[in-house]
Amino acid sequence: MQIESSQSEVTANSRQPLSPTIEAVNLTKVFGKRVCVDHLNFKVHAGELYALLGDNGAGKTTTLNMLTTLLAPTEGEFFICGHHGWNQQELAKSAFGVVSQDVSIYQELTAWENLAFIAELYGMSKQKATARIKELLDEAGLSERANDQAGEYSTGMQRKLSIACAILPEPQVLFMDEPTVGLDPASRRQIWTSLRELRANGVTVLLTTHYLEEAELLADRIGIIRKGRLVLEGTIDELRDKIQSIRSISVRIAKGVSIDGLKEKFEVLAAEQNTRVKYDQLRNTVSLAQPKHLSLGQFAALVVRWFESQKIEFSKFVTSEPNLEEVFLEVTSGNAEIELDVDDLNGQAE
């Protein structure tokens, strides 16, 4: 009887096999009077890496907590591998692994014991578990420290162990909340490599981040979340086009030459190229926004040639990335090219 009822529930609540791997439909969370996640609609397809990008307090962790069944939505619903995330929690849960923002490993157990505990929970045979644990510790660069208590690990090592724990049962879907926060550049790179490998193996990954660079580097698609609302969504190429127009080139003028005396020249260059110029007196630096009609490479070459032709020496030449605030302003600036997504996204419930 029990089996029958669970099967009919699957039929009643599940989406068709071709449905996306993760789907949020009007997902909303209200704490008291504050709407922290506001009617989110998005889909992540099989094998995709989707980055939910947003500033502190944007609602990323709250969204993830709902998708991983830790928190009940106030409104809306979600599906994981076709299973209704709330009404079919057990089925949904069996499909995903989670790496939460706070490290969630047992501090008093060794790395090996942490992994062995999970293998046992999932009913893995001893032989398979041993091989898998060895492989994961190796990949995480933790083999030598396998028998040390996890509590003695550095933050980065603990994060790597958390990831190993989450992927040990080979889930179809992996949720990761800010996987590289607080890590040194080498550890970040290692985690990026593991993420790419997971994706290559067909795992669907939803990660949150507040690093534009991280999202741009890893994700197939990005959703920008702000004050609980999805303000922009697109493939990395679509977003790159939009961000491209707000990248800039900063040039530090050589010591002994003041930018004040050169402003007139820079204004002429900016007008010719239909772009904006900014000055940083403290650093004796001039920044030129990348014009929309040029690629970054073309613009960099043009600026170098211009400096040479004007015989202005410089000591530093860098491209600078827009921060999330600038991306958001660009997205909502009414720029015809970009304006499209904002209302569409928030209103849609396909």
Ligand SMILES: Nc1ncnc2c1ncn2[C@@H]1O[C@H](COP(=O)(O)OP(=O)(O)OP(=O)(O)O)[C@@H](O)[C@H]1O
């Ligand atoms: N349990 C709670 N009770 C009340 N408000 C909460 C609770 N959890 C989260 N919030 C609020 O929800 C909003 C979104 O928080 P959330 O933790 O989801 O943001 P985030 O995007 O993950 O930020 P961060 O980058 O800092 O991790 C914040 O205003 C936060 O104060």
Ligand SMILES: [Mg+2]
């Ligand atoms: Mg968070």
